[in-house]
Amino acid sequence: GAVVSQHPSWVICKSGTSVKIECRSLDFQATTMFWYRQFPKQSLMLMATSNEGSKATYEQGVEKDKFLINHASLTLSTLTVTSAHPEDSSFYICSAPWGSGETQYFGPGTRLLVL
């Protein structure tokens, strides 16, 4: 069964609104979670690392004020896309590492469409 869930699975919103995506680890605690973004016909690109109890760290080129990350508990990380624009339309996937970090559990992804 799924060990990492995401909600919602898809969302359509108007330009300028904010969208929150939740990522939950179901059977284990995850002090670290990752957020990836995948544009059509491209591969997954790491956006940021969500850290429970401390600030998220962002990859180069990812705006921290636009993609707000909150690791509220050991089983929940949220990504909020603020003031979304059509170019933010993408497939957002979270993952949680296990053990040494080489085993990753991926969420099922959230498809965002900004009109």
Add this chain to the structure above:
Amino acid sequence: RKEVEQDPGPFNVPEGATVAFNCTYSNSASQSFFWYRQDCRKEPKLLMSVYSSGNEDGRFTAQLNRASQYISLLIRDSKLSDSATYLCVVPRAGGTSYGKLTFGQGTILTVHP
């Protein structure tokens, strides 16, 4: 050289064919490698891990060539259900890289009747 680079594809093969994908990586310090499979509009799923020279699991064989810094994935007796995008994945090395993965751009495989 890109951190992880794959055959551009796409590959279109008939059922029963053998197909191979290559992937090159830039960091010679990398110790482990993975092949993931991603179906359309789904999350990636781990297919194989490669830690030493290679790994075999049924119809799938992954091989590692450290000297040339490439990993290959061989699929024998292709099935229609093998149609997917195959992603070469290399964990980042370094102290602040726990759990971070670098994905190749993916190779699309279509197996037709």
